[in-house]
Amino acid sequence: MPNPYDAYREKLQQIADVRYSLAVLQWDQETYMPAKSAGTRARQIATLSEVAHNMQTDSALDSLLEKLQEDKNLSEDERKNIELSLYDINQQKKLPGSFVRQMSEAISQSYQFWLDARKQNKFGIFEESLSKLVDLKKQEANYLGYENHLYNALLNQYERGATVAMIDPVFNNIRQPLKELIDEVGKKSQVDDHFLQQHFDKNQQWKFSMQLLKEMQFDFEAGRQDISEHPFTTNFSSEDVRLTTRIDEKDISNMTWSCIHELGHGLYEQGLPAKEYGLPLGEYASLSIHESQSRLWENNVGRSFSFCKYMFPLLKSYFPTEMQKVSVEQFYRSINKVQPSLIRTEADELTYHFHVIIRYELEKKLMENSITVKDIPAYWNGQYKKYLGVDVPDDKRGCLQDVHWSHGSFGYFPTYSLGSLYAAQFFNTASSQLKELQNEIVAGNFAPLLQWLRTNIHQHGRKFTSEQLCERVTGEPLNIDHFMKYARGKYLGIYTP
């Protein structure tokens, strides 16, 4: 008989084996799978999901956890694993099997309607299935339970502990100063970025991205990069992390910063403790902390002037003709152009948050019944005019742009903004603790920063919540001043002639 903790670990690791196998199938689907395989791959994925679900809800695991909950001989980390596993399993049990199936079917349908609605550029086509999904999400929230606001149950699914009471003040406090900064920047003469939109050869872009990843400390013995339609990061253990990128030959910045963004996610996964494979402490802390890692590398590092000093000569070596007449100063300005726009994924660092805030407020209103699904396009377009001053010409470039809702993901968007805010706060602390950080970035030496992230964030896995981690690392709770100070310093500098 193995001791109960070993038995628990083995069970969790077997569940992880199936979940990660599922991830391999999904990775293959997005990278290499031939077209005709779509149907059978969908059923292979469905079967593995069911297998994983059955293993997770096995009563033998319950009994083990019950026994281990009383065990006084466990180490602190072991107790934490047990506590988190109990939380996960209890959360899962709140949803009846019949409801999970109903939701999963509604999502499959809704996704098809969303695809069709986008194609035909007509929200009306998506409306009915989205209404059904919103109703189901309300039911889900009731199953999960919540205090104060129904939306809290959904926010909590993506960011444990996140509530309207926590996020409202963050967005309320940042909205005004951010709007003022964007307006101030908008009054200045605009930066010239036309040279980013030349023809940039695919193969050269690929080689450039691979060298960048290598120099930026991605461990290719424990991961790789491939091409997919939409860039993403997945992993099958902390020793097998897969990044993907896409290459737009008409725009060098598209691939470059998406590649650095995914690198940030990938470095986090590679830094999670391998010995905790399959256990909660081997997992990432939260979605917002994951996003903080991608944003930190993409923006705080990747769009800084120090980084441009390192990277621009490298880029120039791959595209000497295209970049011949461009100076590093021009380059730095061009990749930090601020311009209110329609599409979230193409937005700059400043206007980005309004895309998230609009969705957050919209979802909150939907959940509290202060607007209905029918009202979405009008509400959406009104908010884009109000916050960003842009006219939304159609649904495709408006409320149909993101896949999230059709996947049943409500409460997800805030983690994007929280990620940026945490990133600024972490980077501020790192900068004060690593005196030579800027010089090291200029020199292309990223090891000290990575080591700092490993020690302060990555190695802890899911041991701390986002808030606990933030306090531990920076000495204070989430504070938007760090982001605003960073943003003001940077963009007023760029936009001062």
Added chain:
Amino acid sequence: MPNPYDAYREKLQQIADVRYSLAVLQWDQETYMPAKSAGTRARQIATLSEVAHNMQTDSALDSLLEKLQEDKNLSEDERKNIELSLYDINQQKKLPGSFVRQMSEAISQSYQFWLDARKQNKFGIFEESLSKLVDLKKQEANYLGYENHLYNALLNQYERGATVAMIDPVFNNIRQPLKELIDEVGKKSQVDDHFLQQHFDKNQQWKFSMQLLKEMQFDFEAGRQDISEHPFTTNFSSEDVRLTTRIDEKDISNMTWSCIHELGHGLYEQGLPAKEYGLPLGEYASLSIHESQSRLWENNVGRSFSFCKYMFPLLKSYFPTEMQKVSVEQFYRSINKVQPSLIRTEADELTYHFHVIIRYELEKKLMENSITVKDIPAYWNGQYKKYLGVDVPDDKRGCLQDVHWSHGSFGYFPTYSLGSLYAAQFFNTASSQLKELQNEIVAGNFAPLLQWLRTNIHQHGRKFTSEQLCERVTGEPLNIDHFMKYARGKYLGIYTP
């Protein structure tokens, strides 16, 4: 309640989902997986294997099969599926779980010893673990049951119905005429094939192989080709077939015919009936029939003069300098050079069979205790001298060359030779039914031959045994005369100055 046949099909398809997921993990392991992932991937594969095994031995499946066995309303194909599923499950049940685990551990160990023995070029290192494995295989044969010869139980695992009484006469009858042909050829002046061993650029070879696969009817909407250390074919359904190849820059023939060989396997998989996904009728008939498809394309098509007329100009377009002074006649002779050698996988069409015969006889003797594991090197080297006239310089190039034994595969090798013999017989029938076959091959039109194989072989899946299929397609049982006639005609032609 679904009807029992639908319930049976769904269960089988779910098992297939897991088995094919496992195959995706293995494919990724051999093609793209980063080095550090080896450990976790091994456990992911082990867990999925266990999941599949548990599903296969689920008693609910037993009850369904029992019920369906009595069902008079099933179609002929449905009855065949039930019959084959019952056979498979009964075979599986003959081995106790504890024995399966014991075997699996012995194989893991044995494989490590084999790797080490090969590295150190010393059979002694492998000996003990191989002895253990041979003992276990004897136990396995006893669990499985057999008539007349213990080896029959093992042969039957790879080729249903194969017995010593069936294979002995095949090998006995072919040995003498084949030896005479090889000797006769050996007396003639040898062909010049030095131009096959120039430097052939990797990328050019890759492009050439992709064009070849496309023109030879591989459906890239339902499959792909990648690079791996050892070429193989796997599939995740008949609509997702993965070939791999390897490229040796010092030898163009290495990649070319290995690529065509895998193509033959791949075309077979793509031709299996998609509607029988997960069911026995959706599977290949047997290993020897699978091999007949790869050999038919590799040898009967791919090493023919007609094929050279088609392919050599294409090859020349990729390597104009390297092939500048080579005529299609010289090329044809060079790729059909006969030369007794040490390594099975590098052997020509004629001497190949002796490599198989030696292993077959050796395994038979091991199983009947007429030699022991300790005797293997001496026996091996003696037989190579006797049959092929070559001196085996060391174990690495002798009895340690193949991985099969360390994987616990005893009884596998005969399927290689049977495959060649079936290929010759099938190709003979195809040639008499497709009057324009040679002209079509010259013209690079492979659709008629593929259509013939689809109709006569592929579409039937596992409906017929190798022997039944052979009779159906060619009107007679396996007959070595077809191979010998083909071999004599071809090689005496080449070796007549």
